[in-house]
Amino acid sequence: MMGFMSSADHDTPGQGPCPSGGAPLRVDAERNRERIIAAARTTFAAEGIDVPMSAVARAAGVGIATLFRRFPTREDLLDAVFADTMHTYADAAEKALADRDPWNGFTGYIRTVCSMQATNRGFADILTMTFPAATHLEELRARAYHDFLELIDRAKATGRLRPDFTDQDMVILLMANAGVIAATAHAAPESSPRLVAYMIQAFTAPQPETLPPPPDPDALAHAMLGLSCDRSP
Amino acid sequence: MMGFMSSADHDTPGQGPCPSGGAPLRVDAERNRERIIAAARTTFAAEGIDVPMSAVARAAGVGIATLFRRFPTREDLLDAVFADTMHTYADAAEKALADRDPWNGFTGYIRTVCSMQATNRGFADILTMTFPAATHLEELRARAYHDFLELIDRAKATGRLRPDFTDQDMVILLMANAGVIAATAHAAPESSPRLVAYMIQAFTAPQPETLPPPPDPDALAHAMLGLSCDRSP
DNA sequence: CCACAACCGGAAGGCTTTTTCCACTTGCGG
DNA sequence: CCGCAAGTGGAAAAAGCCTTCCGGTTGTGG
Numbered sequence A, B: 001m002m003g004f005m006s007s008a009d010h011d012t013p014g015q016g017p018c019p020s021g022g023a024p025l026r027v028d029a030e031r032n033r034e035r036i037i038a039a040a041r042t043t044f045a046a047e048g049i050d051v052p053m054s055a056v057a058r059a060a061g062v063g064i065a066t067l068f069r070r071f072p073t074r075e076d077l078l079d080a081v082f083a084d085t086m087h088t089y090a091d092a093a094e095k096a097l098a099d100r101d102p103w104n105g106f107t108g109y110i111r112t113v114c115s116m117q118a119t120n121r122g123f124a125d126i127l128t129m130t131f132p133a134a135t136h137l138e139e140l141r142a143r144a145y146h147d148f149l150e151l152i153d154r155a156k157a158t159g160r161l162r163p164d165f166t167d168q169d170m171v172i173l174l175m176a177n178a179g180v181i182a183a184t185a186h187a188a189p190e191s192s193p194r195l196v197a198y199m200i201q202a203f204t205a206p207q208p209e210t211l212p213p214p215p216d217p218d219a220l221a222h223a224m225l226g227l228s229c230d231r232s233p
Numbered sequence C: 001c002c003a004c005a006a007c008c009g010g011a012a013g014g015c016t017t018t019t020t021c022c023a024c025t026t027g028c029g030g
Numbered sequence D: 001c002c003g004c005a006a007g008t009g010g011a012a013a014a015a016g017c018c019t020t021c022c023g024g025t026t027g028t029g030g
Helices: A027-047 A053-060 A064-070 A074-081 A083-098 A102-119 A121-127 A135-157 A167-184 A191-203 A217-225 B027-047 B053-060 B064-070 B074-081 B083-098 B102-119 B121-127 B135-157 B167-184 B191-203 B217-225
Strands: none
Touching: A027 A053, A027 A064, A027 A074, A027 A121, A053 A064, A053 A074, A074 A083, A074 A121, A074 A135, A083 A102, A083 A121, A083 A135, A102 A121, A102 A135, A102 A167, A102 A191, A121 A167, A135 A167, A167 A191, A167 B167, A167 B191, A191 B167, A191 B191, B027 B053, B027 B064, B027 B074, B027 B121, B053 B064, B053 B074, B074 B083, B074 B121, B074 B135, B083 B102, B083 B121, B083 B135, B102 B121, B102 B135, B102 B167, B102 B191, B121 B167, B135 B167, B167 B191
């Protein structure tokens, strides 16, 4: 079919005149294409990904036919519109891995992603469903997922993340957060951060590390015997 | 407990076999009304409250006109269909208040309600939106809410519920849970309980009560002074 | 048993959104 | 500057849902 040439130029903006393979678009067509993407970005962010295609076309100032010619299905449009947001999403996981403190990286990542959901309703939708046809999107999602697994391992190693935490728990949080965002829409914007704070708290292992480290058992035994350190055999 | 149908011969005056006021229905009409409610109950539970009215009519084995004649708006149907579920919901708060252990009552209530959401998608929808025209529903919701406030107070008094917990946090949980349920649909039914368990954990105050109660401060002062109990002035 | 009001089911009208089609316009290579 | 394929906008068809309307049916009181 198509899509194999999606390899194109994976760098975000400033793409060549060709959208994703095939013949280059005429300049006016390319201009319209950008307008559509820009309009869709705004509209999806504000209303979610279920807005009528006609609304996107109107916002872009083009005819419906133009939109459908360029993006035959909604998924095609989503793939183009959320390319850079998904890139940010994947980068967030990478940046989190670069954090010195794995726990800090882990919680920061969660907060970042959930906040991205809260400020972009369309993105919240994207993160809680799959679009097999949106190959670019799914590839970035896979990358973020892979990095997140590593993030989990490191966070667990610090002992701050509870050992029974699962990558699926992040999925649950994303779906829960999406539910809160969808229900509160524009009102009560503090709901989502509150949910996230609660969940991060729940993800935290019972804090053993707030206590100073226990004394050496041997030293303790000696102390109980009233022996001085240097007197031990 | 209460009657299954909205016969409601005890709480709403003057109902009898008639839907809500007006003249009594003819027996065949009443039979169809019950069929519609039964079909809607099943359909809403499985698919949510946004299913086409025609689907409900088909499931009930009646014409669309019959449905609309009896329930002119969707809210009218919701009011009738979820009357008993809402009653169970309100009763759950009351039962929770009757629990000897307020914390147990509190957590049990949360688990019950969230599990009701999970097993009934329509009810999950109902709990996260308002239907001004569905007076019966809203009245029951208000009752449950009132009892829940009392439940919060008592749970806080035990020290097990964190002091900064708010009734709004329950709303957030309901919306979050609805999001998880909507996204997991029929698959992954263990997601919702997992979310709930995490949240209850987060609602728990830093466990001070696992320690034995502190000694009387006065007694402690005396002890530090090396005074015996009976020697105090 | 009869008359009639209540009731019934499905067709039809109206609205929204998706998808296709077509006559007209325009960038661009020659 | 010209020809034409690529491109465009809007109309129209298709599909789904809500709501109303209407000719025919049926329970029920007299």
